[in-house]
Amino acid sequence: MSARTAIARGLAPVDAAAPCVRFERVSMVFRGQGGHPDVQALCDIGLTIREREFVSLIGPSGCGKSTLLRIIADLVLPSEGLASINGEPPRRARLGREIGCVFQEPALLEWRRVQDNIALPLELAGVGRDERAARTAELLELVGLKGFERAWPRQLSGGMRQRAAIARALATRPRVLLLDEPFGALDQITRDRLNMELVRICEATRATVLLVTHSIREAVLLSDRVVVMSPRPGRIIADLAIDLPRPRTLLTRDDGRYADLVQRGTSELERGYDGSER
Amino acid sequence: MTAASDRLAVELGAPSWLVAAWRLTWPPLVTALIVGGGWELLIWALEIPAYYIPAPSRIWQAFWANPGNLMVHAGITLLEAVSGCVIGSLLGAMLGTGFAYSPLLARGLLPYFIAANTIPVVAIAPIIILWFGHGIESKIAVTTFLSFFPLALNMMKGLQSYDRVIMDVFHVAAANPWQRFLKMRLPSALPYVFVGLKINVTFSVIGAIVAEFVQADRGLGFIIMTTYRSLNMPRLWAALFISALIGMVFFGIVNALERLAIPWHSSMRTDV
Numbered sequence A: 001m002s003a004r005t006a007i008a009r010g011l012a013p014v015d016a017a018a019p020c021v022r023f024e025r026v027s028m029v030f031r032g033q034g035g036h037p038d039v040q041a042l043c044d045i046g047l048t049i050r051e052r053e054f055v056s057l058i059g060p061s062g063c064g065k066s067t068l069l070r071i072i073a074d075l076v077l078p079s080e081g082l083a084s085i086n087g088e089p090p091r092r093a094r095l096g097r098e099i100g101c102v103f104q105e106p107a108l109l110e111w112r113r114v115q116d117n118i119a120l121p122l123e124l125a126g127v128g129r130d131e132r133a134a135r136t137a138e139l140l141e142l143v144g145l146k147g148f149e150r151a152w153p154r155q156l157s158g159g160m161r162q163r164a165a166i167a168r169a170l171a172t173r174p175r176v177l178l179l180d181e182p183f184g185a186l187d188q189i190t191r192d193r194l195n196m197e198l199v200r201i202c203e204a205t206r207a208t209v210l211l212v213t214h215s216i217r218e219a220v221l222l223s224d225r226v227v228v229m230s231p232r233p234g235r236i237i238a239d240l241a242i243d244l245p246r247p248r249t250l251l252t253r254d255d256g257r258y259a260d261l262v263q264r265g266t267s268e269l270e271r272g273y274d275g276s277e278r
Numbered sequence B: 001m002t003a004a005s006d007r008l009a010v011e012l013g014a015p016s017w018l019v020a021a022w023r024l025t026w027p028p029l030v031t032a033l034i035v036g037g038g039w040e041l042l043i044w045a046l047e048i049p050a051y052y053i054p055a056p057s058r059i060w061q062a063f064w065a066n067p068g069n070l071m072v073h074a075g076i077t078l079l080e081a082v083s084g085c086v087i088g089s090l091l092g093a094m095l096g097t098g099f100a101y102s103p104l105l106a107r108g109l110l111p112y113f114i115a116a117n118t119i120p121v122v123a124i125a126p127i128i129i130l131w132f133g134h135g136i137e138s139k140i141a142v143t144t145f146l147s148f149f150p151l152a153l154n155m156m157k158g159l160q161s162y163d164r165v166i167m168d169v170f171h172v173a174a175a176n177p178w179q180r181f182l183k184m185r186l187p188s189a190l191p192y193v194f195v196g197l198k199i200n201v202t203f204s205v206i207g208a209i210v211a212e213f214v215q216a217d218r219g220l221g222f223i224i225m226t227t228y229r230s231l232n233m234p235r236l237w238a239a240l241f242i243s244a245l246i247g248m249v250f251f252g253i254v255n256a257l258e259r260l261a262i263p264w265h266s267s268m269r270t271d272v
């Protein structure tokens, strides 16, 4: 990681950056089918994420976190309200290949070797063979999969598959990176290690990041902001600024403020649960 | 036994492909020797007449009495089976693609196709032969008819079996419909396509022979019919074995194609 990107991320006044991802009064209702009642997944979400900010979304299962990501990735349209990227509908950003997405599962194409999986978005964008090969080599290096370029996905471990999925999401140098619990299924130690790699990768790519996680510790360790959601229908109930110094390492956890922030996040989450019971 | 024979082969300086081929062939060879030997012994011991069950040695003799002639007939049956299988599979794949992309087309036609698929080949073959005449074309038409449905159904299922999250990956990467078909839906359909092809291989050999039963002046079905009438059972049995051999070779070719086409698929793992 270069010192310059670290400074750009840590020390530049965040407020000076332009808004990038924006939700305005977004609600989402899934129409029930075959006698099932409607499900209100999101309720009146307002959220602005600035250029190159790293924001984590945390909230109970089923509160609509994935739905929020799917809205900004132009995979679904909200029932109400507006979502935008750089002031344009998400569709524009998607067609401009400015969105990278890592889903809850790696979703690799089992008929393609690792290198061809990573190169897929470039191929779809019509990038030439030589340029594709060069970029793929770069990405393999970045996510630490060098030496596995010719492996089949089924020959990789779970963590390696997610790294391949991250490399694929980064292939077209997207300005917005959406990560939906990318390491959800991994053990704690592997997860910590991959999280640190994620910090490094995000600093290297200078993308705006929206990460969904179930771990408040992970959220605090990685983010500039942690957005806490209530149980369904999901609302934003807290928005914590994480002013820990960058670059973040595992040692950041020894910072006194880290424990405070985790504590605050946890109590906000719990407050959400209590509120929903009333 | 495998390990010992492998070591022996290596000491003798055999090339590795030969060792691999030997490893595949010796178990069925042993089976053939045991079954064939036992069969031969039983026939001699129980003095079973040759028209009832001929001994393997008699079948062998019947084959070598006029091997060229039998092989010509086998070639004709093979030609009928292969061309019908290829044409029927291609047409079936095309229609299956139509079904996968147009639910309305599938709903309108599928019930009738499934009904048509249950018609026994012996019932439909005379009609097809009536339409297409007495030549080889009518036999190819029968095998085409048989090969059509398995591929139409498997192609449809295969093209529908893509992973929804992978579809989302393609959507976010702004793929066009053609790219989705070529790079996602078609590759995920390939394992199904090979299931259909393997069914067709068997069906089309059976179909060709049944069609020759109905009407023919050449082919293995013709040999089987005529030798049965003259009670030349050893020659009939020889034709029977050749037809099985044709099926095996044909199946082997499709298997090899499958290995080439979908080496990534879990059914292709070499460690089992």
Ligand SMILES: Nc1ncnc2c1ncn2[C@@H]1O[C@H](COP(=O)(O)OP(=O)(O)OP(=O)(O)O)[C@@H](O)[C@H]1O
Binding pocket: A030, A031, A039, A040, A041, A060, A061, A062, A063, A064, A065, A066, A067, A068, A232
């Ligand atoms: N396509 C859909 N059709 C109907 N309901 C849906 C659909 N997608 C999501 N939902 C509902 O919307 C709610 C929110 O789902 P979502 O996947 O966004 O939750 P989540 O916060 O990501 O949960 P988790 O943490 O378990 O992944 C759930 O109650 C779910 O049942």
Ligand SMILES: [Mg+2]
Binding pocket: A065, A066, A067, A104, A180
């Ligand atoms: Mg989710």
